[in-house]
């Protein structure tokens with residue numbers, strides 16, 4: 073027995089999978105999800121990381137022009153412009169870790185037959201939670217009163233000024249997609265009255281529908297911006313809409329900064345023409361207009377509505393699932409556009 077064991081050679085170790093044997097995915101800029109789960113991606117895909125290459129971006133792209141079929145991007149990296157897409161003639165799929173698509177040249181993708189997969193509804197509940205959180209913060213002055221306590225003003229100046237009640241407020245939701253619907257559900261539970269504006273009336277809700285955003289504002293105490301940024305929605309919330317919302321009106325934006333005309337919003341807030349704002353997104357992130365720092369009726373967040381551990385893990389599974397489906401010629405899990 074003993075001698076048999078000595079002469080039987082051990083089984084060969086399983087062949088190491090080299091990263092260059094894995095399907096290639098080009099990434100121009102690290103998406104936020106890489107800060108937590110990059111290894112999960114690099115175990116499955118050969119990531120071509122433009123930001124780690126000493127080559128200028130166009131040269132890096134040109135070097136991989138004919139071998140790369142899939143790209144991973146996010147809303148925080150460089151725009152996926154027609155110029156970038158043209159440097160990658162073999163590209164067939166763009167997967168974005170965002171729900172929004174405003175950083176991708178959709179026309180070029182459509183013309184080239186490049187499919188797009190996004191974060192789908194992975195983040196909707198978290199984004200809706202933050203929208204409600206920002207609104208409660210503006211009404212009940214949570215952040216401002218936190219500063220009051222920390223600066224020792226409670227002891228010297230006494231009770232904090234009154235806030236506003238959330239229940240009973242008329243909420244105008246701009247964009248009743250999956251995020252807008254989650255916001256509506258939450259605020260209904262707080263006893264608010266919901267109305268909305270959207271590209272189309274939604275049959276699955278009985279909330280009053282306004283085709284005109286200005287009319288919605290005029291009939292609301294609060295506007296919550298939940299739509300995507302497109303050429304139609306850029307600067308849709310301008311001075312006219314804000315004045316219709318009125319002196320006590322509050323605006324919350326968890327969509328994209330440029331849906332609001334930011335200069336006009338700042339002016340209305342500084343001049344007391346609207347009542348307050350809760351903002352997670354800005355026109356030129358990470359720049360935030362300095363005038364807002366002085367205002368206690370404004371609550372600011374650094375575009376973090378989607379930042380929860382739970383959603384990032386779900387996002388990671390969805391992104392990997394989309395890439396695996398693509399490479400094994402199966403239907404994408406969160407396809408947003410094809411042809």
Ligand SMILES: O=CC(=O)O
Pocket residue numbers: 147169170171172173191195378
């Ligand atoms: O802003 C975040 C997203 O679009 O997912």
